């Protein structure tokens with residue numbers, strides 16, 4: 001619960017506020033850009049919601065915030081915002097909201113499909129979200145893109161008897177019992193519509209998931225930079241090998257996709273042609289000696 005005593009001094013006056021426990025995950029700015037803005041290393045309320053639409057978006061941000069840093073003076077109900085998740089992005093692909101602090105507020109996604117639903121990375125194991133996903137058919141597969149964004153994976157897997165998938169090079173003590181371990185650099189067909197593509201770089205065992213040759217769930221390998229208006233990867237958050245990450249990015253040119261759905265950073269939808277151009281531009285920047293890919 002956000003605390004007024006530690007509210008950020010730069011919030012504008014009004015009902016909504018952000019306190020200084022914010023970890024700058026960016027999700028509130030993505031969900032409610034009319035209310036929240038960035039002031040360097042934290043978010044603040046820069047404009048109080050004035051329409052019901054903006055207020056609902058701000059409440060969804062409150063629900064999603066991984067550190068419960070967003071509050072309201074009036075303690076207004078967020079029940080309707082809670083019920084908004086999972087939230088449809090496109091076709092049968094959904095954003096889960098309910099981010100977890102242990103994955104630094106990474107986004108997670110749910111694909112609803114007749115063959116069994118797929119949860120990509122781990123949201124908070126929050127009862128309202130669990131119940132909503134139960135109604136949507138549960139979780140058959142849980143695809144973990146890399147070691148950092150696994151959050152409450154054990155609870156999700158146990159509750160839904162879901163099979164977790166993670167690359168061997170990112171298995172840690174907390175994920176030692178995952179049901180399926182990927183190896184090597186070869187892409188692995190998980191189902192007719194699901195392809196796991198190892199993309200070492202950010203971490204040694206980072207892997208992305210391609211769904212229906214249209215949706216690429218990229219974890220922390222690749223994302224859209226709003227500031228640069230381009231696909232982006234950054235050596236400043238590369239924990240294993242930038243050279244390896246660059247080679248992994250080059251291998252993505254073998255695939256067609258229209259959506260990039262990351263753990264951190266912005267998602268983007270482009271035509272497959274434009275996406276390829278963007279990817280090629282990102283690779284060119286990654287190869288520069290400056291190691292900047294923005």
Ligand code: SF4
Nearest residue numbers: 022023025026028065
């Ligand atoms: S969602 Fe929460 S932690 Fe993330 S930037 Fe907003 S206030 Fe900060």
